[in-house]
Amino acid sequence: MTENNVSSIVCGEAVTVRPLHATDCEMEAEFVRHLSVETRRYRFFGGVKELSAQELKLLCGVDGQLSMAFVATVQKSGQETAIGVSRYALSQKEGTREMALTIADEWQQKGVAEMLMGRLIHYAKGHGVKQLYSVELAENHGMRQLAQKLGMSAASDPAEPSQTIYSLTL
Secondary structure (H helix, E strand, O other): OOOOOEEEEEOOEEEEEEEOOHHHHHHHHHHHHOOOHHHHHHHHOOOOOOOOHHHHHHHHOOOOOOOEEEEEEEEEOOEEEEEEEEEEEEOOOOOEEEEEEEEOHHHOOOOHHHHHHHHHHHHHHHOOOOEEEEEEEOOOHHHHHHHHHHOOEEEEOOOOOOEEEEEEEO
């Protein structure tokens, strides 16, 4: 994975988007710990408070081909702090990857999601991915708005009516 870091100013702060590394497990754990109950529920579909070491290793152990993740960070008290993560992972259909996006509550609706998704989509296109999809709780209005901005299609999940499947052909 030889992706460069990209920095932008968001709300007066320097935000860096870079590939997530296996060494970022503690930063990822802190990121999840500081999410609101609602944001964790939207991301993990349940009452997750903390991720296990095995879950963190899985989330941070991307290979750059079948799976990829980007993290948006800011400097807080001299330390790199995650404010958002976009990722994709292998799915059952060839050329298709399941994606996920999580933004820290205080950074939602400020353009960080678009930055992260832009990097993920660009990377996916360059690595032969033909389609990205995401399964979300139907009540997740923030994801619905982002999906519309990105030109994603939306359909009710036939197996679970409380979920929406968003997809983007690349």
